[in-house]
Amino acid sequence: MRKRYRATLQALNDDCIGRKAHGFANLEVTDDDALQIRIEMFNTPWIEVNI
Numbered sequence: 001m002r003k004r005y006r007a008t009l010q011a012l013n014d015d016c017i018g019r020k021a022h023g024f025a026n027l028e029v030t031d032d033d034a035l036q037i038r039i040e041m042f043n044t045p046w047i048e049v050n051i
Helices: none
Strands: 003-010 022-029 035-042
Antiparallel strands (some): 003 022
């Protein structure tokens, strides 16, 4: 039997990043005991990475 969990996410440093990032995470344990995670975030700051 699959088990499903949902967590609400929010930024702890919104005063530092200047935005109130928020979202949720869906966690599901499948019948063969694999863990599937899906995270969706909104209002996140843009980060540019130069490699």
